[in-house]
Amino acid sequence: MDQLNSSVVTSNISSPGRPPLASWDPTDLIASVVLSFCFLLGVPGNIAVITLRPNWEHLSDLSQILMLNLAVSDLLCLLTLPLWIYTLLYSWTFGLVTCKLLAYLVYCSLYGSLLTVTVLSVQRYLQVVQLQKWFDRKGKKRMLVLLWLIAMILSIPSLVVRQLTPDQHWTTCQPRFSSPAQRMAVLSESLPGFVSITVVIFSYISLQRKVNQAAFFNNPKTTRLVTSIIVTFFVLWMPYHITNMLGVAAISLHNDSLLMSCMNSLNICKALVFVISFLNPLLYAFASRNMFTRTADDLV
Template sequence: MSGENVTENTTMYDYSSYFTDYEDYGPKNYSDVRKFIQVFLATLYSLVFILGFIGNALVVCVLVKHRNQSNLTDICLFNLALSDLLFVFTLPFYSHYARVGQWTFGDFMCRLISGSHQTGFFSSIFFMVAMTLDRYMIIVHAHRVARYRTMRAAIILTVLVWMLSLFVSLPDFIFIEETEDSHGLECDYPQESKVWERYDLFTINVLGLVIPLLVMVGCYSRIIPTLVTMRTTKKHRIVKLIICIVVVFFFLWAPYNISRFLKYLQERKIIPSDHTWYKNVRMSVTVTQAFAYTHCCLNPIIYAFVGEKFMRRALQLLKKLVPGYGRDLSDSTFGRSTVMSRSSEVTSTFIM
């Protein structure tokens, strides 16, 4: 196969190439692969959209209802849910893109959806990092930073994170466009702007995985020993939550980032690009990408619904929205542990 046929775009959105490039090897051998990708992506993206919308919308509603009792943790959680909502709102478009094999929504929507997708992705990651740093400071350096955790600080942090996310995503708003080739319409970088594909790969790997993972491991490795020495009845639960946060983040995003990097190496002919490697790497990118996107469904569970206070608020809201639901539930249904002083502050930071 020639270099032209092997080369494929490295953007997150070039779904049509998953189908058209396989045709170079013969439809008899790869028709089953194309059908799998079409059904798999369309189905999983639709499922992620439904679950992600329900979970994150409930988080937003609960936090808005109790906005007068909000703290820095609540503000970060609220913006994390907004980020995930922005992310999942783009998935129906990509589900359709994957199913039909070409972009059908026009140039404006191509830029808007691509940029919004990236902005939602990066803001979600950045707010998770902000929550990690906040937990580290309030637990390891509680006496120094407690007075700085004000509403004003939360607003400043929120504005900075959204501005940074938008800035990192600007190339998608500016340079991605609806393009046409022999296989139909695509939503991709044009040939003269292909340099931004390497930028896209770099930012997603470095800002989307490496730096957040290093921050999580570094902060939580200091937090856990501090927690163990505290006299709180929930320290073991908090440690398990910490481990869950890091493990889920790594195992959902690392395979996708590794697959994209392998595809980049393959396109540069640094690793083999025969038909077997070609098929396996493309399939790996497709599958790992779809599962990585499920992280936006898990964020409400990991960061909100594991908490007693938040769960109590959510059930109270559902009880008002759905008559008869949670009729027998009361605050006493949940734990009554009220360890005071620093331990209670630490507990409320993790277990909302």
């Protein structure tokens, strides 16, 4: 996501690039704690999914491919967190090339995860409703290639605008915009996210209505699981997208105070997005198998 750094007060610095605890911005401390939590729990969780593939023998081939792709994309995203945490608390010391490439990798991973969840939700809905498989072996590979190609294209703006910004003893790896129009264009990245979230919510709500018509699926556990998937996805993604869109509105209205408020709150919103990467194994790989592996046609 956009740089997980914000301007930090650097007065009374005891050594270059290492501010005392009292000078750290509270939002950076909160974001660092959340990101550390995500790293410590998410990395083992996604590795377990990749290596163990729990109860996947009952899943369709496409579901297994999507589950594995989701775990890989989440793992790639989480593995970058130690550098972002260090940078939040201290300073960026890894050079411009690393700054750009790491930001691009994070964006690709998050977009890959978002698109995978979107495709997975649509696939589950279509299999339950249409009761048929939609891709042959070549089609599955092409779908996966297309998914990552879209993720790479959507991530290009982060590669272009990311720059090093020195401030006394502090250096940040963050977007630097040449004009308000460029800033607006980059913040508008949330539009694809809104579309994906809408598709996921619609698919799962429709799926729940469909499966609850059958007595086999009609139970409280099914309702709780589908509800948890929708609520988690919505709650953790929407603050980031809403903040970005408010930023676009602030630029359009030339409202500097609103724009500053949006920028100051982005760190927390971005940290929430990373929470998804460690929750995905619980929601999609471990828990949801109990609901979606019960039919004879591997309806997932």
